[in-house]
Amino acid sequence: MMKSSICACISLLLVTWLTAGWAQAQVPAPDEPTYRIAKQLNCPTCAGRNLADCPTETCAQWKAEIKAQLDAGKSAEEVLAYFQDRFGPTVLQEPPKSGITAPLWAAPVGAAVVFLAIAGLVMWRTAQRGAPSPASDGTDAHDPFVAALEREVRAGE
Amino acid sequence: MRTTHLSPRWSAKCAPESEGQVKGRSLLVAGVSTGIILIAGIFFVALNLVMQQGARPAPGSPAPDFTLKLYPGYRAGLPEEIRLSDLRGNVVVINFWASWCVECHKEAQALENVHRAYMDRGVVVLGIDYLDTEAPALAYLKQYDVTYPNGIDLQQRIAKAYRITGVPETFFIDRDGIVREVVVAPLTEAQLRAKIEALIED
């Protein structure tokens, strides 16, 4: 009984806290095309930041260029392609998933898969060897945690 | 590997190895050493790159060749796309600039004056526009009434070859295509004239 009442209290508290801040934060991100393209480009004069975040003069010009091209009727892809042609592939924030940067994207996925596969293999192989280890800690199979806990709690006194 | 035992108390039992273990171990040895070699390789390649990166073409070394696409209206009688090697026989002053660069504005007029003064004496002043968008760049050229050839450094290829660290940077190249001097600061007209005279007289 007590457990559930504590749980309910905590739940209520957290939900109100989380959502209180939440209701305010529900403004959709600015859907300005210039902004969206600027977020995808690197700023040449602020190392490591995207164009939208960089307040320097160069970046102001670049943003103006994006706007001018959009106003001239170019699509977002065309604008990005223009910047890539003019300033090189370094300008893209997100390396493309093809070409020379394909391995970059494949590596993490590959690593996760290979690592997990190895872990799985190890587990499978040891499980195949059968014969559970002799020491099973004498814990209650039905609720081992609670059993261990009770034992521990008592042991200290 | 030394296998010192501090005292017999601590020595661990050593079971004879089975065939599978030996095989596993050689696999491991192979894997680990590959890993080490790989890491070392990456680091050395990277290090090499940095060493190269550090230096711009030093005075006395040949100027890296490049092609430059000139802005329409700023070709000074040259074709749309020029190669540095086509200018061999002339003294070439390569000036890297950008419209957003405050310091560049200080020397724009001086460069133009020098161009007009020396254009008939086998001197080419070449402006290379670095990381710049077209509209402000053309406005800049117009503002200083520039007539010397100017073009955009597409994909920063030239900037990379010359390892510039910013703008303005000016390279003085003699008639044989050898870099004679590099200046990493805005230049005055007097400085420009002195340096060009020295190269012409050579």
Add this chain to the structure above:
Amino acid sequence: MLTDLGHLAVIFAFVACLYAALVSLLGAQRNDDRLVQSGRLAAFITFPLVLLGCLGLWYALLTHDFGVKYVANVSSLATPVFFRITALWGAQEGSILFWCLIMSAFVAAAMARDWEAAGDKPLLPYVTATMALVLGFFLFLELFLANAFVRSEFPPQDGRGLNPLLRHPGMIIHPPMLYAGYTGLLVPFAFCIASLATRRSDDLWLRSSRRWTLVGWAFLTAGLLLGARWAHDVLGWGGYWGWDPSENKPLITWLIATPFLHSAMIQEKRGMFKNWNVFLVMLTFASMFFGTAFIRSGLLTSVHAFAASDIGPVFMAALVIILLICAALWISRLDVLRSERQLDSAFSREGIFLVQNVLFLSTAFTVFIGTIFPILSEAISGTKITVGPPFFDQTTGPQLAALVLLMGVAPLLAWGKASYAAVGRQMLAPVGFALLVMVALFLSGARQPVPLLLFGLCAYTLAQTLMEYVRGVRARMLSLNERLPVALIRLAQKNQRRYGGYLVHLGVVLLAIGVIGKGFYGYDTITTPAVKLNDSFTVGNYTFTYRGIRPVPCEFNDCQTVQAMLLVSSASDGRVLDAIFPYRDHYPLQQHTATIPAISGSFNEEVYVILAGWDNNGATASFQVYINPLINWIWVGGIVMLLGFLVSFWKVPERAPAFAPVMRPAGAAAK
């Protein structure tokens, strides 16, 4: 004079390191305790010696001795005393010295412990030798490649002053924290090497170095958090983490040290994963060394990379030697490190720890590959690709989310073999809570599926972790008739490691809430068009009224500060909420401009404003506004994590276990 004395002391420290390593190994071979003790004393003495070196440099900094090149590089007459002290780690040469100081402090502390009482005396000579050699390497760098004590022939009248970016409390404590983290992790490494060298098969090395590992990990965590805070407060782009190489480096080490903390537990409890732990501790050390090499050799241009120097090749050679020694030692001891038990079932604490370990490592690998890819691509194709935050966010995000989930599930699984039914039963309430939270969020307007799911994940793990406390407290209350606060305290006391660990988990969840909030609901604008005096603009739910700019006295004497004033009011009802003052510092000497944001808003929603520029003495100005929901949870979560560390680390002097390592003054210990 004092400075030269300091230089001399550092030279002596270097010699002491070599002596300590040599004599210890000799003592181990001849089984001669006098030699071992002599080596121990020599290793201990490096700390006072390096401290003397630092004092010498501090003296030069405080007395404006610009004859010392380093002093002229990092300070000026205008630099306040406080920053002259912190300038000790303001550039390459000094920071290596400072690194040596912290490392030698750890070495001295390890040497000073009561080895006899701890029962791990056989490890001593090898621990001494390992630590002395590593410290000696850094002292070698300091003395021969980046000497901070070098004098110039023509001392300048005034120095250049400290790098303006480094003048922030976060940046001042951040490097010492990171250094302490790294060098703290040297201790388990040294114990591991010693254990291998003495062919031990037990987990003595783990037990002996456990608390050190924890200290190292905590410092690393604190260092990362302070670095994030610094980036947030000073760099002025609204975020807290830019995936900069110098941020990634300690993160990679953290991502390897954290699974080590967990898998060490398996070896202690079950005698399994011995090889794995050796591998992890070596990898931790290697990642620290590799990262330091990369940053210090100037390979990666980043916010605070040190200038390119000759240090790179030396570092690399040292790393290869270390790796080879480690690998050889490890492989030659494989037979000793056999597991005492089999894995009974994948569905067990061990099994889930294995998965967790693997996920941590693949995340570390992801960060690693993203960090070095620009260099690789330049080497292979000649084009330097930029790997920006989008890559890291997309690749590490899912892996980190999976880790948060595992964090919720793992405590439920028993060692050996867990039962599906029992686990499922215990998951019911937290899963219900998570669903409740998701519904509440959905109703309040959060409709994007991904963040909704992620928040649900956080809610689940949060509830599940809290349940662990509830369960324990309830058990105590029922069986021992304790009142709630007493039961809670006793519970944590009885098992500090476990409940401290859960507190760390809670901190991680809170931090994750902040990351998700900022990441998915962060709202910002590109620079506003020029705003006229007394005009307003609106971003999100806030209206900003521009009230002009004014020059203000610079915090430090060598800069010019221009401050703007904005009134923040609610866009809906016009109520004035706050007045904020974003400003710009211009440092003419260093040709650097720092854009310092003004921060306002509520706990749950931060408003972060930057003065982007102005015209005509402030007739117009432009701004950049970031609205960062929930970002403050990151700092709260970080503090909770560190509290959790304290709970699991703090020794409650109830009844001292027989094997507790007791600190004694070195003089008493070293006979």
